[in-house]
Amino acid sequence: MDVEEIRREKIERIEAVIKGKEPDKVPITAATTVWHGAYAGYTPKEVLFDYSKCKDAWLKVAKDFNFDTFTFIPGLEGMIYTIAMLKDAEMAGAARFILGPTHLALGDVFTRWPGYELNENAHPQFIGKEIMKVDEYKQLIEDPLEFVNKVAMPRINKKLANVGSAEYNAAMAKYGAELAKFGAFMAEASAELAKIGYPTFPMSWSYAPLDFIGDFLRDIKNVVMDLYRYKDVVKEAVEAIKPLVIKAAELTAPPAEIRKQIFGTEVVECFFPLHLNEYLNPKLYNEFYWPSLNDVFKEVVKTGQTPFVLFEGKHDAHLETLLEAPKGKIVGVFEKTDPRKVREVLGNHVILVSGPPNSLLIGGTPQKVEEYMKSLLTDCKEGGMMIWPGVDGGISRDAKPENVKAVVEAVEKYGRY
C-alpha cells in the first residue's frame, strides 16, 4: 500500500466511527503536549519553544508508532483569545491556545512555562486568576465582546495593560508574528505527517459558557461560590457568553474547499474541553452548566460539525443528561468515567472515546497494558469507538514507550471487527 492509501485508510477509519459505523479496526487518536519530546530526547521547554525540535520529535513518534492520528497539543487553554479576535476568522482560529512564545509576547498571568516560571523539564500549566470582580458581571452581560477586549485582555496580559501604549502596540505585533510562525509550523508539520501516511483532521473551537467564565474571568473557585451567592447574574452571564462561543465554532472551522483539498475529509471536530463538569453537583450542573452547553452543541451540530468533547474528571453523575444532546453527533472522551458505564447509560448516543490512564502507561508493564486494552475493547468496541492513549490529558511525559507500543499492539490483536 502506498502512503496516500494508508492515509486514506486512516481517514476512513475515523470517519466511519464518527458516522456511527464500525470500521475495519478501532482507530487510535493519540495526542500529547510533551511526550514526543521525551521520546526523542528533548525537554518540555525545547518542544514548546523550538518548533524545529518539536517537529522532529512529532514525526519521530508518528513514524515509530502506528497511530491513526497523532496530535500535538501545543499549549494551554486560551479560548478567551479566540473570543477577543472574533471579528477575524483567521486570527480567531490561530489564537485558540496560549503558546509558550505567545506567553512571552503578551505576559499573560494565567500560565506557567518550563524554562521560565518552572524548571525546563516541567509540564506547562494553566493556573488562572480572578480577572473580573463580582460587581463587574453586569458590565460583562451588557457587552461581552467589549468587556473581553477592553477590560479583561489588558488585565490578563501584562504587556497589554496600557491600551494604545508603545508597549501595547509592540506586544500585539510580536503576538501576531508568533501566531504566524506557529501557523506556518503547524501547516508544515501536517504536510510532513501526510507524507508518512498520517491524516490531520480539521478543527474548530468552542467552549462551555460557564467554563469560559470560570476559566478566564472569575477563576474556578470564585465562579463556584458565585453559583451559591449570585445565581441570577451568573445565569445572565452564561446566556451572554453563549452566542460568542457558538459564533467561534462557525468562524474557526476551515472552509469546505480547504477541508476537502488539504485535509481530505468533510469532518470538522469542534473541540470542547469541559472543566466544571466534575466540580458541580447535579443540581448546579443542570441549572447553570448543561442547558447552555447543550444549546451550543445543538447549534454546532446544525453547522455540520462534530463536537469533540473532553469530559474531564468523573462525569458519572451527569451522564444521563447527554441523552438530551443530538444523538450520534457528539464524540466524548471520558477521562475517569468507566467506558462500560458510558455504554450502559448512553448506548450509541455518544461516540465513545476511551483508553488506558497515564498511571498505567507510566507505572505499568506491556502485559498489564495488554490486559487493560483487551478488556476495554472486548467490552466496548461494538458499534464503534476510538482509543485515546493516556485518556487523562493525552500521553504523559513519563509514559514508557513500550507501554504505548503495547496499546497499538493490543488494538491490532483485539480491536479488529
Next chain:
Amino acid sequence: MASMEEEFVNALAELDETKTLELAKKRIAAGEDPFKILDDIRKATDIIGKRYEEGRYFVSDLIMAGEILKQVMEILKPVIGEKRGESKGKVVIGTVEGDVHDIGKNIVIALLEAEGFEVVDLGVDQPPEVFVNAVKEHKPQVLGLSGLLTEAIESMKKTIEAIEKAGLRNKVKIIIGGGRTNEEAKQYTKADDWADDAAVGVRKIKALAGVV
C-alpha cells in the same frame, strides 16, 4: 424546635453561608464556650464528608464548605486565640515538584483543620528535599503529596524515595492525592494510600494518623 447548636450544625452541613455565620456570631455573643462551637464544626464537617462520599455532595460543595469554614474560623479566632483545643495530629502537605496546582490541597487543608489537625502547608512545586526537611522538623504522623498533573506521579515517586533515603520512611505514613492518582500510582510511588478527591483524602489521612 431545634436548639441553636443543632441549627448551627445543620446550617453548616447544608452550606447555608449566611445562617452559619449569623449563628456563630450569636453563640459567641451569648458567651458560649468556643470549643463547644469547634466540636459542632467537626460534627458538621463529618456530615459534609459523608454526604460527599455518598455522592450527594460534589467538589463545588466542598469548595463552598471550605469557604464557610474559613469565615467561621475567622470569627472564632479572637475568642480562642491560637489554641484550637487538643490536636488530633500533625499533617505535612504540599504539591510536589513541577506542579503548581493547589485547589484540591487547599480543600483538604480546610477540612483537616476543621477536624482539629495541625497542618503544615508547604505550598506548591516543592522539591523532595523540602518534604524531607519538613518531616524531620515537624515529625508529622502523615505526609500528603499533592499534584494534578500526570507528571506529578513521577515527582511523588522521587519524593518518597528521598524520604526513604533519609531513613524517615518508617516514621511517617504517606498519602498521594490528586485527580490522576489511583491504585496503580500508589504502587508505583510506594505510598501508603491514595485519594482522588478531598473528602476521601481526609478520611484516609485520619485512618493513617490512627484517628477514627
